[in-house]
Amino acid sequence: MTVPVDVRDLLRHPGAARTVAIDEPVEGLVTELVRVPGDQPIHADLLFESVMEGILVSGPITVTLSVDCARCLKSLRSPFQVDVQELFVSGAGDLDDEYPIADDEVDLEPMIRDAVLLNVPFSPLCRPECLGLCERCGGDRNLEECRCEPEIDDRWAGLSRLSFPDGSRATGSAGPLGP
Ligand SMILES: [Zn+2]
């Protein structure tokens, strides 16, 4: 799919500028934990400026993300905005930093795709203090579904087998171990 914008009016007029409003869905914006729902349009208010090298496109892109919390896997929707500033030039290829101008048109879809996918949170959280799921029972600790006892750290497990000369054994709740 493409999001084409005709830039014929800008191309041969360095210094010319105009704004372009985008308001349409872009399919396939998905990472492991984040996706832009197919029914959610992308909003963008972009400034197109004719510069020596080509067309400079800048402005905010706003989307509604559907996010799975990286700790508790709860799904939620949250707004997301990223600011772009990208250069479109004639003859740009896949390996160039710039995006191409072809037939007096630019296609904004690859720029929108890159801007959103490279900037959405890699490890999103439903809230900063999310307690996540218990690794053993799978219960949601936010909802107090987990009743597991705290696990004894393996590095200390050996201590509970230590014997002392008087025959007592060290345990987690033993009294003072002083002389
Ligand atoms: Zn969470």
Ligand SMILES: [Zn+2]
């Ligand atoms: Zn548990």
